[in-house]
Structure formats: C-alpha cells, structure tokens
Amino acid sequence: MADTILVIDDEQNYLLVLSTLLEDQGYNVTAIPDPETALAYLEESEVDVVITDMKMPKLSGQHVLEHVRRNYPQVPVLIMTAFGSIEAAVEAMRIGAFDYISKPFSNDELLLSVAKAVQFAHARQQNRLLLESMSKQFGVGNIIGGSRPMRRVLEMIQRAGPSRSTVLVSGESGTGKELVARAIHLTSPRKDQPFVSVNCMALNPGVMESELFGHEKGSFTGAVARKRGRFELADGGTLFLDEIGELSHETQVKLLRVLQERRFERVGGVDPIEVDIRVVAATNKNLQKAVSEGTFREDLFYRLNVVHIEMPPLRERREDIPLLAMHFLHKFSRENQKIFKGFTPDALNYLQGFDWPGNVRQLENVIERSVVLADAETIGVEDLPAEIKDEEAQYKSAVDMLPTRINLPDTLEKIEAALIRRALAKSEFVQVKAAELLGVSKSLLAYKLKKYKIIVH
Numbered sequence: 001m002a003d004t005i006l007v008i009d010d011e012q013n014y015l016l017v018l019s020t021l022l023e024d025q026g027y028n029v030t031a032i033p034d035p036e037t038a039l040a041y042l043e044e045s046e047v048d049v050v051i052t053d054m055k056m057p058k059l060s061g062q063h064v065l066e067h068v069r070r071n072y073p074q075v076p077v078l079i080m081t082a083f084g085s086i087e088a089a090v091e092a093m094r095i096g097a098f099d100y101i102s103k104p105f106s107n108d109e110l111l112l113s114v115a116k117a118v119q120f121a122h123a124r125q126q127n128r129l130l131l132e133s134m135s136k137q138f139g140v141g142n143i144i145g146g147s148r149p150m151r152r153v154l155e156m157i158q159r160a161g162p163s164r165s166t167v168l169v170s171g172e173s174g175t176g177k178e179l180v181a182r183a184i185h186l187t188s189p190r191k192d193q194p195f196v197s198v199n200c201m202a203l204n205p206g207v208m209e210s211e212l213f214g215h216e217k218g219s220f221t222g223a224v225a226r227k228r229g230r231f232e233l234a235d236g237g238t239l240f241l242d243e244i245g246e247l248s249h250e251t252q253v254k255l256l257r258v259l260q261e262r263r264f265e266r267v268g269g270v271d272p273i274e275v276d277i278r279v280v281a282a283t284n285k286n287l288q289k290a291v292s293e294g295t296f297r298e299d300l301f302y303r304l305n306v307v308h309i310e311m312p313p314l315r316e317r318r319e320d321i322p323l324l325a326m327h328f329l330h331k332f333s334r335e336n337q338k339i340f341k342g343f344t345p346d347a348l349n350y351l352q353g354f355d356w357p358g359n360v361r362q363l364e365n366v367i368e369r370s371v372v373l374a375d376a377e378t379i380g381v382e383d384l385p386a387e388i389k390d391e392e393a394q395y396k397s398a399v400d401m402l403p404t405r406i407n408l409p410d411t412l413e414k415i416e417a418a419l420i421r422r423a424l425a426k427s428e429f430v431q432v433k434a435a436e437l438l439g440v441s442k443s444l445l446a447y448k449l450k451k452y453k454i455i456v457h
Contacts, residue, residue, distance in 0.1 A: 003048040004027070004048050005047070005049050007029060007031045008032055008038045008050070015031040015032075015033060035063070039064065039067055042072060047075055048118055048122075049077075050075055050077045051078045051114070052077065052080065054081045061081075076339065077098055082103050096338060098377075123342070143179050143180070147317040149316060153312070157180060160307045161184050161186075164278060165278075165307050166281070167280045167306070168304045168306075168307070169281070170309070173284050174314075174359035177242070178240065181280040184280055190278060195234075196239050197242060198239070210229065210267050213229040213231055213267060214266040215267035215268055215269075216268040226266070229266065232275060240282070241282070245283040252297045287301050314356040322351075324363055325363065328364050328368065332372075340377055340379060342379070344380045351384070353425025355421070366384065370384060413452070417448075417452040
C-alpha cells in the first residue's frame with residue numbers, strides 16, 4: 001500500500017508540481033490549498049507525511065505544524081519556506097518540523113527529504129505496533145525486551161497472571177520490578193480492581209503498621225480520624241509490597257498472619273476486617289540469605305515465594321538495549337515535542353558496552369538527558385553523558401562506586417570483564433578488533449569470553 005502525503009500550499013502551481021512529482025514516485029497525494037480544510041481532512045484520514053508551506057492566509061505553516069505535533073505526533077511534518085528565510089526554517093525545526101525545504105526546491109532534495117520522513121513514520125508505526133502487541137500479550141507495553149532472559153520473565157508473567165498465587169519479584173534496583181507487578185495485575189481477573197503500591201523502605205517503621213492496616217480515631221496521638229490502610233484500599237485487587245526485605249520483624253509477623261487468614265484489625269481496632277487481595281512482593285535483597293541470617297522470617301519467605309520471578313540486570317540482556325533506548329527516545333521526544341530519527345552506530349555501541357549499575361532506570365535517565373540537550377536529529381556519542389563515553393570518568397566513577405573493603409581478585413575480574421565488553425562494543429563486536437584494542441591475542445580474548453560467559457552475537 002502506497003504511503004499518503006498531504007500537501008498544503010495556497011499556491012496552485014506548487015500544489016500541481018508537488019502532486020505530479022510525488023505521484024510519479026508512487027505516493028498517494030492529497031493536495032489542499034486551504035490549511036483549515038487540510039486540518040479537517042486530517043481528522044478523517046490517515047496520513048503518513050505532511051508537507052506545508054510556511055506563509056499562507058488564515059493559518060500559517062507554523063500553526064499547521066503545532067496542530068499536527070499536538071494531535072498526530074507520529075506524523076512527520078516538512079516545512080516549505082521561501083529562499084533565504086533562514087529564521088523561519090530554524091524556528092520550524094525548533095518546534096518540531098522533521099525538515100525544511102527552500103523554495104524554489106530541487107526535486108532530488110525534496111524527494112530525499114520525503115523518503116526520510118516516510119522511513120521515520122514507518123519506524124514510529126512499527127514501534128507503536130510492537131508496543132501494542134506486547135501490551136495485548138503481556139498486559140503492559142512498558143516491559144520491553146526480546147532477549148532470552150526477558151522472554152522467560154514475560155512467559156512467567158503470562159502464566160502467573162491469571163492465578164491467585166502470591167508472587168515474589170527479585171532483582172537489582174532499577175530492573176523494572178514494579179512494571180512486572182503491574183503486568184501481573186493487568187493479566188489477572190483483578191485487572192479492573194485497584195492496584196495499590198507500598199514502598200516498605202520509604203515508610204518510617206513507626207507508621208508502617210498504620211499505613212498497611214489503617215487505624216481507628218484516637219488510637220494514637222495524631223489519629224484524628226479513622227484511616228483505611230493499604231490492605232483495605234486494595235480489596236478485590238492487587239497489593240504490591242516493594243522492598244519487602246526492609247520490613248521490621250514485628251511487621252513481618254503481622255503480614256504473615258494477614259496472608260494466612262486474609263483478615264486483620266486496624267490499629268486501635270477490635271473488629272476483624274476481611275479482604276480479598278493478591279499480594280505481589282519485590283526485593284533487591286537475597287531473602288534466602290536474610291532468612292539464614294535471622295533478619296527475615298522463614299515462614300513469611302515461603303508464603304511470599306510461591307511464584308518467583310527473577311529480573312535480570314541490564315548488563316545480562318545487552319541485546320535489549322537498542323530497543324529500550326528507542327522506546328525511551330520516542331517517549332521523551334513526545335514529551336519534549338522534538339523529533340529524533342534514532343542513534344548513531346557509535347552511540348549504540350557505547351550504550352551496549354556500558355555496565356549500567358543503575359539498570360533500566362539509569363538508561364532511561366541517560367536517554368531523557370540526551371533528548372533534552374541534543375541539537376541534531378540523531379543522538380550521537382557527543383550527546384551521551386561523560387560516564388558513558390569518557391574513559392577517565394568511567395574509571396573514576398567505577399572506583400568511587402567500589403566499597404572500601406573489597407575482594408581484590410573478584411573485583412579485578414569484574415573490571416576485566418567490563419573492559420572486554422566495552423572493547424567489543426567499540427569494535428562493533430568484531431573479536432579481532434576488540435583484541436587489538438585490548439592489546440591481547442584473539443585466542444586469549446576467546447578464553448576470557450568463555451571465562452566470563454560473554455556472549456558475542
């Protein structure tokens with residue numbers, strides 16, 4: 001099916017020339033001289049690219065651009081400006097035009113610009129369809145990943161979601177544990193009921209019991225009215241207990257009782273309250289180790305750990321980084337009303353070579369920063385923060401993050417593995433080139449790849 005181009009220009013000659021030129025290239029062209037009519041046409045029709053003149057009666061090209069950016073952000077807009085009107089072209093690019101075309105234009109340059117805009121529109125559409133597909137299949141479009149570890153996670157969500165079982169999600173900070181909890185909720189029969197989240201580390205232990213179970217008026221100083229706790233608020237739905245490993249021993253005992261009996265009393269209350277909830281808990285701690293150390297109740301651990309989902313760190317799913325980076329690029333491009341075509345190969349190599357101690361959350365932060373600060377239509381190495389691209393900053397950052405007391409042999413092995421991954425990224429995963437960067441033989445590099453279980457695609 002041919003791509004559809006909407007051309008808006010009050011000069012009939014340009015409409016005729018553009019229509020003929022674009023139709024000869026196989027595009028479907030709708031040419032409209034009046035911008036108000038063109039905007040009404042957009043409400044009823046699907047368009048891949050808009051080409052609009054800047055200076056027109058009634059509405060200017062800038063008004064058209066702003067309207068399209070606001071209502072149809074997936075549609076790229078090309079602005080036509082009179083020769084020498086650089087200020088207007090710069091302003092158009094600033095507010096989100098995909099490209100500008102000077103009148104009179106070169107046919108080849110115009111067709112190249114249109115082809116790039118169509119390609120960009122296709123990429124955005126494919127990304128949207130991918131997210132919609134993932135949303136339908138797994139219940140949430142923000143869980144992005146096609147790597148083997150993430151496929152296992154998504155399969156677990158699909159299987160566990162419809163059940164009533166308690167789920168424990170473990171993994172490092174920033175890996176997306178709450179997204180998994182929400183996906184489980186949305187794939188369950190409770191999806192239309194409340195999803196209530198509690199960060200057990202953010203709440204003061206003194207108020208934790210009141211937050212979870214509620215309190216009666218006058219039960220303690222400051223309790224001026226009855227308050228419903230998170231368990232009551234989640235009745236019929238899902239209660240997500242994040243950082244469950246931070247609960248005090250006393251609260252662990254009360255939580256265990258609620259999970260066993262599905263009822264509790266408010267602080268200061270005597271009447272039992274029954275609830276129908278599903279609990280999903282998350283932790284970045286090793287709870288089995290905490291059980292052996294006596295800081296977490298063994299019976300509560302087994303009550304929570306009916307279904308266990310382990311979220312992989314980003315460094316163990318590097319093939320997902322380009323997809324995640326594009327997802328965040330589209331997200332922050334929309335929020336900042338900017339248009340980007342993607343990343344340069346070098347920028348993607350740096351992103352894939354970095355170890356991401358903050359995981360997906362850190363990657364999201366880096367992409368947001370790059371979108372805000374970048375000037376070009378493609379994110380390059382120069383748009384990435386120093387810790388991603390600067391070797392000295394990487395060394396300093398790495399050393400600063402290390403604890404004072406370390407196991408030196410283990411630490412050196414981890415640093416060696418990180419350097420190998422970075423060299424692979426810089427050499428586009430060509431092992432001979434990576435070995436040259438590291439100053440080692442190819443056979444030694446092959447040995448190290450096997451030793452550190454580094455997969456090269």
